[in-house]
């Protein structure tokens with residue numbers, strides 16, 4: 001259970017990174033990536049995945 | 065009848081409705097904000113006098129730079145698409161390069177060493193400065209340490225502002241810009257599809273209500289903390305154009321000292337919601353009418369260039385491309401002390417020049433404006449386009465102008481009303497007819513265009529279109545030249561006419 005970032009859609013703004021409660025998101029080789037080991041889809045923490053809620057681009061963060 | 069009647073007694077009767085006292089309180093100045101200590105409290109004047117974005121006079125002399133260390137945003141606006149550069153709010157969408165606080169500080173040092181005119185460094189994006197508070201504040205701290213004489217400023221949509229006013233105050237950020245497009249959430253719904261706040265995404269009326277409350281709270285808190293607040297509004301015809309007078313009233317009451325109403329820039333190619341729905345921007349005339357209407361107790365700013373979050377240099381002349389990360393890294397470390405000395409010397413020189421200017425201008429105003437006959441209706445004011453690259457002088461060749469500043473000059477003086485961007489007529493030495501048409505359209509409402517020099521051929525075209533090309537004031541001061549032009553024009557129409 002994890003999400004992933006669609007590289008071609010991502011504007012590299014980093015808004016998702018600072019909102020992730022599990023530090024699952026990091027900047028690697030020119031883009032942001034989600035570590036599936038750490039991503040919980042925010043289950044039990046928030047109503048909505050924080051990265052998705054904060055991302056400006058629709059369909060940029062999708063189920064892995 | 066045999067008596068002598070000045071022609072202007074007959075002409076210009078329509079001007080009878082013009083109020084005798086200019087409501088701006090800066091009657092005869094060429095100002096967007098205010099361009100002199102007159103009419104502005106000293107404390108405010110001292111804060112704005114060197115800020116090119118806040119003082120219309122300062123923008124002729126001082127440079128600013130933006131460092132785009134804040135890529136993330138916390139709201140979605142219908143005039144912005146983060147995948148593309150946003151033309152409206154100093155928001156390049158995808159910044160061409162990521163800029164860390166350390167890199168930003170290096171860049172500021174490099175620019176400061178090369179440009180003694182540098183007075184202000186701001187953070188305006190590319191997203192929202194306060195949606196990235198740690199990056200933003202870290203950057204300010206570094207700059208404050210290395211170049212303490214440079215002023216810091218920040219732009220925000222206001223959503224996160226109430227949480228950060230104390231920190232802004234601590235860092236001595238004395239200029240702040242909030243973009244407020246509405247004070248009625250029903251109108252906000254048409255501008256903001258959603259916001260991210262308190263770990264949730266909010267939509268519709270809830271989103272706009274929250275945003276509005278946070279903006280006003282932030283504005284009031286910042287004003288109470290003694291921070292100078294400017295409000296930016298994007299004018300969107302059919303959505304908030306009639307509402308902005310109300311916005312103007314409310315932000316003025318809340319203590320904003322300057323209101324900058326900017327035109328929506330909308331193009332389908334930008335991929336924004338408004339671009340795709342065909343929402344148009346206002347015409348220069350619509351914009352000016354609204355600015356005129358709002359110009360009461362609060363200064364309305366007219367010289368804004370809607371510059372990018374990574375702009376560097378004098379307004380209207382972006383040097384950003386010269387200072388990329390790699391270019392900065394490759395530069396020799398600047399001599400900070402020498403650079404600061406150069407800035408101080410430049411400022412002293414400019415202050416002396418500005419003092420001289422003010423004196424000179426007061427004399428010309430007294431001579432020309434003061435000489436206006438009081439017994440007859442005022443001469444109708446006219447618009448005049450001016451080619452300038454700063455220094456408050458007419459100093460650009462017609463063929464080299466990238467933009468024209470437009471002034472309204474009349475019996476009450478001259479004032480700056482806006483700028484018109486144009487394509488350069490003389491690329492590589494030969495004039496281009498298509499471009500000339502574009503220029504004629506851009507300044508079509510002007511009676512004259514003042515330039516440092518102009519060729520015969522474009523002169524003729526301009527004359528044919530009713531725009532008088534004028535190069536006899538080359539390198540003269542703008543306001544004095546405008547007033548002289550107007551006085552001569554008035555004298556010409558005042559020439560006694562014998563009526564048979």
Ligand code: SF4
Nearest residue numbers: 010011013014016055
């Ligand atoms: S918020 Fe969206 S666009 Fe921004 S870095 Fe994360 S995935 Fe990319």
Ligand code: SF4
Nearest residue numbers: 020039041042049051
């Ligand atoms: S869904 Fe939640 S846990 Fe997973 S990356 Fe996004 S913010 Fe982090």
